[in-house]
Amino acid sequence: MVPNGLAVVKQEPREIHPQQGTVVGSGGGEVVAVATEETMDEPQINLQLGVSRFHCLACLRPIKPPTFKCGVAHVVCGACRSAHTQACSHAAAYAACPEVDAIISDAKLPCPFSEFGCPSLPVYFQAADHERVCHYAPCYCPILGCETYTSPTKLLDHFRSAHAWPVTEISYGKLCELAMPANAGLHVLVGKEDRRVFLVSASALGVCVAVSVVCLRANGGAAFGVPQYRCKLWVESRRSAGDVAMVTFSVASKNMSGGLVAAELGSFLAVTPDLLHDAAGETAVLRVRVDKVSGSGGGAAAPRFPIPPANCSGRQL
Incomplete structure (x- = not known):
């Protein structure tokens, strides 16, 4: 009889020495858990077990070590003992569970994003934390009608091959100069330090052009471990010295499921016609600076943005 919640995994028989294994009871059956230290050549097996075996009976979340069991063998997280004591009449005393x-x-x-290229194998009780920050969480191509849906890294290749958008590598905290994106056009930026993908977009805003920057990612909330970014955009007039349009803002994150229109984002730079072109009709140069301000969801001071020198340029990939 197979115990409830336990799936049988067939494998080639092999010898388990008593000093290497610990037998853990599970109803009418047994599971042999090899407790030796992991080595590079230690064989690995894939098992299917009921998810309840890895959840705390008090908080009902993935159980975290150190674990303890009460008088009737309810296993709970160490931090959940006081809560379990109030619910279980046999929880007056606890024993540590090093084997668990x-x-x-x-x-x-x-x-869960392994199909999009993530090689990580997080420990089960840390899986949700990994998922919140995984760099491979898939996003959409912002072109409506294009059904490409994959990781930002693979989308970068798609942007090059399918749409021929220019791609520029940037370093955080350093300035770069870009050609002003055409209306409904995009310029792709890639962070040199972490390969984060940003999209510089432009759209019509009356007689002006709205320009903004957005981070291409599906998990950009201010959670622990999720980097946050700030951006500064500015355009200087080629006709009249001292005429500048400038804006500084926190960079939003989007998975692009609804496309991308710069004028519909919360923050953008409005470039007027006299700034957009000089007397000869040449298009203005867009200056961009992206700063990585936090890797833990908050608490970092916003960067100071000095007036940039005019001789900075990004490196084309």
Whole structure:
């Protein structure tokens, strides 16, 4: 009889020495958990177990070490003992569960974005934290009608091959100069330090042109471990010295499911016709600076943006 919630995995028989294994009871069956230290050549197996075996009976979330069990063998997180004591009449005393700690600390599963290229195998109780910050979380191509849906890294290749958009590598905190994107056009920026993908977009705004920058990612909330960015955009007039349009803002993150229109974003630079072209009809140069201001969801001071020198340019990929 297979115990409830436990799936049988067939594998080639191999010898388990008593000093290497620990037998963990599970109803009418047993699971042998190898407790030796991991080595590079240690064989790995894929198991299917009921998810409840990896969840705390008090908080109902993935159980985290150190774990403890009460008098009737309810296993809970160490931080949940006081809450469980109020719910269980047999929870007056607890015993540590080092054997459970060993198993849950080694229970890994593929990232849900593995099909998009993520190689990570996070520990189960840390899987949700990894998912919130995974660089491979898929996004859409911002061109409506284009059905490409994949990781930002693979979208970068798509932007080059399918749409021929210019791509520029940038360093955070340093200035770069770009050709002003055409109406409904895009210029792609790639952070040299972390390969983060940004899109510089332009759209009509009456007689002006709205220009903005957005981070291409599906998980850009201010959660722990998610980097945040600020951007400064400005255009200097070629006709009249001292005429400048400038804006500084926190960079929004979008998965592009609804496309991308600069004038519909929360922050953008409005470039007037006299700034957009000089007397000879030449298009203005757009200056951009992106700063990485936080890697933990907040608390970092906003960067100071000095007036830039006029001789900075980005490196084309």
